[in-house]
Amino acid sequence: MNLALSDEQEFLREAARGTLSRFKTLAAAREALDGDEGALPDLWPAACEAGWPGLLIDEAHGGAGLDVFDAMLVLGECGRVLARVPLLGHLPASAIVNDSPNAAEWVGMLASGERRAAYLPAQPPSDLDGSWSADPAHGSLRAGLPTAGAADADGRVRVDGRVAFVPDAPGASGFVGVATMDGDPVGVAVLSDSPGVAVEPVTRYDSTRSLGHVSFTDAPAVLLDAPRESLVAAWYIAQALIAAESLGSVETALEVSVAYAKERFTFGRAIGSYQAVKHSLTEVLRQLENGRSLLYYAGWARNGAPAEFPLAASAARSVGGRALDAAARTMISVHGGIGATWEHDAPLYFRRAQLSRRLLGGTAGASDRVAGELLAQADAA
Amino acid sequence: MDLDDTPEQAAYRAQVRSWLGEHKDEAPVIGDPTHPGALEDEQEIIAARRVWQGKLAEGGLAGVTWPKEYGGQGLGPIEQVICNQEIAAAKVPGILDAIGVGMLGPTIIAHGSEEQKSRYLGPMLHGDEVWCQLFSEPAAGSDLAAVQTRARQQDDGGWRLSGQKVWTTNAQFASYGLLLARTDADVPKHKGLTMFVVPMDAEGVTVRGLRQISGEAEFNEVFFDDVALEQGAVVGGVGNGWGTALTTLMFERVTIGLGGEGLGYNSGRFAAAIASDGHARRDVEVRRQLGEIASELLAVRFTGYRTLTALQKGQIPGPEAGLAKVTIVNGAIKAGDLIADVQGPDALAADSQWAYMISFLPGLKSAGGTEEILRNTIGERVLGLPPEPRLDKGIPFSELRSKEGAPA
Numbered sequence: 018m019n020l021a022l023s024d025e026q027e028f029l030r031e032a033a034r035g036t037l038s039r040f041k042t043l044a045a046a047r048e049a050l051d052g053d054e055g056a057l058p059d060l061w062p063a064a065c066e067a068g069w070p071g072l073l074i075d076e077a078h079g080g081a082g083l084d085v086f087d088a089m090l091v092l093g094e095c096g097r098v099l100a101r102v103p104l105l106g107h108l109p110a111s112a113i114v115n116d117s118p119n120a121a122e123w124v125g126m127l128a129s130g131e132r133r134a135a136y137l138p139a140q141p142p143s144d145l146d147g148s149w150s151a152d153p154a155h156g157s158l159r160a161g162l163p164t165a166g167a168a169d170a171d172g173r174v175r176v177d178g179r180v181a182f183v184p185d186a187p188g189a190s191g192f193v194g195v196a197t198m199d200g201d202p203v204g205v206a207v208l209s210d211s212p213g214v215a216v217e218p219v220t221r222y223d224s225t226r227s228l229g230h231v232s233f234t235d236a237p238a239v240l241l242d243a244p245r246e247s248l249v250a251a252w253y254i255a256q257a258l259i260a261a262e263s264l265g266s267v268e269t270a271l272e273v274s275v276a277y278a279k280e281r282f283t284f285g286r287a288i289g290s291y292q293a294v295k296h297s298l299t300e301v302l303r304q305l306e307n308g309r310s311l312l313y314y315a316g317w318a319r320n321g322a323p324a325e326f327p328l329a330a331s332a333a334r335s336v337g338g339r340a341l342d343a344a345a346r347t348m349i350s351v352h353g354g355i356g357a358t359w360e361h362d363a364p365l366y367f368r369r370a371q372l373s374r375r376l377l378g379g380t381a382g383a384s385d386r387v388a389g390e391l392l393a394q395a396d397a398a
Numbered sequence: 399m400d401l402d403d404t405p406e407q408a409a410y411r412a413q414v415r416s417w418l419g420e421h422k423d424e425a426p427v428i429g430d431p432t433h434p435g436a437l438e439d440e441q442e443i444i445a446a447r448r449v450w451q452g453k454l455a456e457g458g459l460a461g462v463t464w465p466k467e468y469g470g471q472g473l474g475p476i477e478q479v480i481c482n483q484e485i486a487a488a489k490v491p492g493i494l495d496a497i498g499v500g501m502l503g504p505t506i507i508a509h510g511s512e513e514q515k516s517r518y519l520g521p522m523l524h525g526d527e528v529w530c531q532l533f534s535e536p537a538a539g540s541d542l543a544a545v546q547t548r549a550r551q552q553d554d555g556g557w558r559l560s561g562q563k564v565w566t567t568n569a570q571f572a573s574y575g576l577l578l579a580r581t582d583a584d585v586p587k588h589k590g591l592t593m594f595v596v597p598m599d600a601e602g603v604t605v606r607g608l609r610q611i612s613g614e615a616e617f618n619e620v621f622f623d624d625v626a627l628e629q630g631a632v633v634g635g636v637g638n639g640w641g642t643a644l645t646t647l648m649f650e651r652v653t654i655g656l657g658g659e660g661l662g663y664n665s666g667r668f669a670a671a672i673a674s675d676g677h678a679r680r681d682v683e684v685r686r687q688l689g690e691i692a693s694e695l696l697a698v699r700f701t702g703y704r705t706l707t708a709l710q711k712g713q714i715p716g717p718e719a720g721l722a723k724v725t726i727v728n729g730a731i732k733a734g735d736l737i738a739d740v741q742g743p744d745a746l747a748a749d750s751q752w753a754y755m756i757s758f759l760p761g762l763k764s765a766g767g768t769e770e771i772l773r774n775t776i777g778e779r780v781l782g783l784p785p786e787p788r789l790d791k792g793i794p795f796s797e798l799r800s801k802e803g804a805p806a
Contacts, residue, residue, distance in 0.1 A: 018407070018476055018710070019400050020703040086399065145680060275781050290784040292770065295777035302781060303721045307697035314700045317399050332693035339690070384689030385682070391669035391692050392679050398670065 020313050022090075029087055033094035036067050042100045042225075046365050049224035057225065060102045064130060069104060071128030073112045073254075079128040080115070085254055086316025089261035093312075096265025099365055101225045105258055106135035106185025109251040110193035113204055116247035119172060120206060120239065123191075137163075137180045137194025137231065139202070140378050141249045141327075144389040149195060149202050152378065154181035154230055163233050165196040165205055165240065174198070174240045175213075176205055179232040182376055184255075186229025187218040193241070195248045204241030204248055211237050223372040225365070246323075253330035255377050257315045260330070260337035263373055264308045267337075270344040270366045271301045274351045281353075288351070297347050304340035311336055328394075331386040338373060338380030345370040401703065403480070410473070411480050417457045418488040425450050425490035444571050447494040451525030459485065460493045461503070461523045468507060468519045475652070475709040497567060498522045498529030501649040502576045505593075509634030509642045514595065518574065527573035532563040532596065532620060533643065539565075539764070540771035542578070543588045543640060546799075547622060549579040551636075555629035557581075559596065559622045565765070569605045569618040572598050578643050581636055583796040590795055591639030594631045601625065612757035650766060651719045652709070663730035663755075664699075665692035671737045671752070678740040687736050695729045698722045717779050720772040727769070731759045 022030070040058045048056035064070060072088045074080025081087075088108050095102045111127045111134060114120045126132040139162055140150050150159035163178025176196055183192070189209055196205045207214055213236035216229045275298055278289030288294050311333035318329040345367040349356035356363040374380040403411055426446035427436045437443045454460045455469065462478040464470020471477070485492050493499055503522050506514055521527040538544040547561025559579060569575065575596045582590035596603070602625040607615030634642035669692060678684045701722050705715050734756040738745035745752040763769050777783045790798050 018403070018703060018706060020700065020707045021399070021711075023399070271781075275783065278783060286787065287784045289777070289781075290786050292774060292786065295781075295783050296770070296773045298781055298783065299721070299773040299777045302718075302776065303724060306701060306718065306721055307694055307725060310697040310700035310704060311693065313399065313704065314696065317401055321401060328696075331689075332696050335689055335693040336697060381686055384686045384693065387689035387693050387696075388669070388672075388685035391665055391688070392673045394666065395670040395673035398666070 020317070026087060026090060029083075030090045030094060032067065033069075033091045034097070036063055037094055037098050037100050037102075039063070040100065042098045043362055043365065046099050046225045047362075050359075050365070050368075054220075054224060057101050060100055061130060061133060064102050064104065069102070070107055070111065070130035070133070073108050074115045074124055074128040078115065078121070078124040080111075080124075081128075084316065085257055085319045086312070088254075089257055089312055089316060092258045092262040093265035093268075096262035096267075096369075097269045099225045099266065099369055101227060103133060103135070103185035103189070103227060105255065105262065106183065106189060107133055108258060109136035109255045110134035110191075112254055113193050113241065113243050113247050113251050114206065117204060117206075117241035117243040119242045123206070132190040133185075133188070134191050134193050134206075135183055135186045135189035135229075135231075136251060136255060137183055137192050138255060138377050139180075139195035139248070139252060140382070141252055143386060144393055149197065151180050152182050152376070154179070161197070162194075162202070163196045163205075165198040165203055165238065167198075168240050172240050174203075174205065174238050175235045176207060176233040176238045177235060179230065181230045182219065182221075182228050183231045184376065185227050186216050186231050187227055189216075192231055194251075196238070198240075202245060202248055204243040205238040206241055207233060207236055207238040213237070221372055223368040225369065226372055226376075228376075250319075250323075250326065252378075253315075253327050254319075256334040256383060257312070257319075257330040259373060259377055260308065260315070260333035261312055263337040263341040263370070264305060264312065266366055266369055267301065267305045267308070267340045267344040270341075270348040270363075271298065271305060273362065274298060274301070274344075274348045278351055294351060297350065301340070301344045301347050304336060304343055308333060308336045308340045328387060328390040331383040331390065334377075334383035335380060335387055338370075338383065341366070341370040342374060407476060407480060410477055411484060414459060414481050414484045415488075417459065418484055418490065421453060421457060422488050422490050424453060425488075428491060444494065447491055448525040448528070450491060451493045451495065454485075454493055455524045460525075461499055464499075464503065464519075464523070465507065468503075468515060469523045476706055479706060494525055495522065495528045495568070496653070497531055500653045501646050502529045502531060504649045505576065505642060505646045506633060508645050509593070509638075511630070511633075513630060514633065518595065521573075528568055528571055530566050530569045530572035530575045530598070530618075530620075531646070532566060532569075532575040532577035533646070534565045535562060536564050540768050542643065543591065544795075545578050545580055545591065547577070547579045548583075549581050549592060549594060549627070551581070557594070557627040557629070557631065559594070559602075559625040559627055561622050563620045563622075564608065564617070566605075566618045566620050567616065569598065569620050570607065574598060575620070576633065576646070578639050580795065581639070583799070584794045585637075586792055587790060587795040587798065588640045589637060591643070592636045593633040593639045593642040594627055595633060596622075596625065596627065596631070600627075610757070610761055612754055614754075648714065651715055651717070652705075661726065661730075663695065663726050663733070665695045668692065668695075668733040668737065672740060675740050684736065684740060687732070691729050691732050691736065694725050695733075698725050698729075717772070717775045720767060720776060723766065724769055724772060727759060727762050730755065731763075734759060 045056045071080030072083050076082035153160045163176050165174040168174050191208045193206045195202045213234040215232045219228045281288050315329035315333045318325040348363040427433045430436045461470035462481050466472040549557045549559045577594045577596045581592040602623040604621040606619045608617045609615045
């Protein structure tokens with residue numbers, strides 16, 4: 018048994034931290050919040066230089082051939098500094114393409130980052146609902162997936178439908194996800210410059226998060242021959258990645274809060290010496306440590322116990338999303354009034370927390386998925 | 399990152415499994431009315447479990463991490479976990495005296511004299527003599543160094559012991575206890591402490607069961623009325639009791655860190671309770687709560703593996719292992735609440751496992767360190783936050799007591 022980072026993984030994480038430290042991501046986040054979205058640096062060239070686009074693509078196809086756990090380490094570093102690196106969209110998409118032999122011509126470009134893909138989030142059926150679904154643009158009723166018509170002789174199909182709140186959709190070269198064909202899920206890839214493809218950029222609360230509503234009207238698509246398991250796994254890869262990203266943000270929120278609790282004095286002593294403050298900070302640490310343990314679980318399960326990957330990734334998302342909410346709220350409280358001002362960094366983490374918890378099926382959706390997986394296990398026992 | 403056994407670990411697992419395969423029919427069957435020969439009477443259960451511990455020890459399945467010279471296997475924590483896993487998988491009881499073998503024996507190995515090691519360790523390991531931990535007192539729990547049980551040295555070098563201990567597991571059938579007493583009240587409180595071995599059948603020792611919310615008495619109060627101890631009863635030197643106690647507490651953390659799920663508060667058990675209710679298992683709110691609770695309990699399992707990895711590398715687990723206990727206890731409290739909401743008053747029936755769990759958990763919140771003291775320790779040692787100002791530093795214990803309005 019060995020549940021620790023390897024030397025290579027430590028190096029990957031340190032290198033990611035070094036790469037991102039070259040950019041003033043938090044200052045840019047503030048400027049973007051003030052209305053200057055152009056202030057956010059384009060981090061894709063740096064990501065390509067670091068080899069991140071190809072993390073989940075086999076070495077034979079020009080990728081790094083690494084595991085989801087390694088990708089989680091990179092996302093954690095992005096989360097630490099609220100860096101807008103469009104990996105949450107790209108990496109699950111790249112995993113589907115990597116598993117699609119008939120998409121071999123694209124996979125190299127995705128690995129190098131020459132082309133950037135965005136994943137069309139598609140939630141697999143649960144024990145309560147036998148159908149695939151997408152996040153709705155409004156309200157609580159989950160939406161259906163785009164539909165694909167019959168394939169032509171070249172394996173091309175026409176796709177219709179709309180997918181809301183697609184991470185990293187604006188500016189993506191193409192979209193990869195799941196459509197239904199005669200009720201069955203199939204993998205599809207659509208180039209963004211194809212006729213019938215429209216991307217509506219949307220910003221909600223967190224300016225550092227790039228989102229788009231993507232619609233297809235009789236849009237030409239390639240029918241991917243990725244196995245069904247890859248289409249299912251992509252959803253849980255996205256869950257694991259956003260969990261890792263959230264926990265990275267928790268790390269910073271906690272570090273900043275602890276530092277302040279040591280230097281701010283009231284009634285003649287540091288506020289961190291008061292139990293009320295100390296206990297709320299250890300509560301953040303408790304949730305962070307639980308989240309870290311579940312990242313290890315998900316990272317191990319992806320290859321070591323694939324049947325448990327949905328449970329592990331959903332559990333990590335459940336804990337990670339709640340941990341970030343707690344960390345951001347604690348960060349504001351520990352800083353007192355100043356923590357709730359526009360000038361402070363705490364609101365940037367708070368905004369990240371509130372939006373992240375509602376994307377990709379939501380943190381509550383992940384908790385429901387954990388319950389569904391465990392109830393199924395109980396039935397089988 | 400790998401959760402699989404190495405070839406050496408797999409070989410060890412096979413060896414343990416093979417021993418259990420050969421001997422599991424000799425294990426006592428406890429509390430299963432469907433099984434012929436199942437034991438119900440507490441005395442019989444304890445007697446049978448002592449015998450079974452002896453067999454486990456002979457087979458090398460007790461004291462896995464103890465040095466070979468004291469009858470152990472000289473193996474690491476990972477082998478201990480493998481052994482625990484195989485014992486659980488074989489559905490046989492583990493050792494009776496987990497406190498002795500897991501915490502007190504290792505303390506004696508670290509601090510005891512050669513005489514103490516050769517006299518006590520063998521019978522402890524084989525279950526011939528069960529041990530109990532005599533640390534907590536009515537006025538010394540979180541602030542353990544405030545113990546008032548007093549040992550006074552006599553002219554012949556022996557000691558006289560008076561005072562009271564509480565929350566003592568297994569005291570009703572223990573042969574010996576490891577006891578933290580005050581031997582000098584005129585120095586600051588951490589300095590005037592000494593650790594002793596106390597024979598539980600000595601004149602002046604009284605054990606009384608302590609009934610809890612559930613009505614069961616899983617713990618005891620132990621009273622000492624001018625109990626005579628020999629000079630050789632001191633463990634680790636006079637005045638060194640606090641350092642010796644810290645060793646025990648470190649092994650307690652290891653035990654909790656590796657065996658947290660052994661309490662039976664795991665996601666699978668709680669999910670099964672919900673799964674049996676066809677309506678609740680489809681209820682969005684019930685599912686969300688179950689998912690949240692279960693996610694945290696699952697995390698604890700993998701925190702345990704992280705602890706184990708650190709132990710394998712020779713690192714000593716720090717106080718952060720206490721966070722796992724906080725998660726387990728609070729997760730189980732929420733789970734009991736959820737299950738009672740689903741089942742209604744039947745969850746509180748006298749023979750319900752959930753009524754028992756619901757009754758047990760409020761006390762468990764304070765066991766092995768209250769949640770508040772754990773959060774203090776973690777906040778200070780792990781996050782580096784400044785300590786609360788203390789009013790007891792550098793002050794002789796006797797003066798402290800008089801400040802608190804009580805005689806020292």
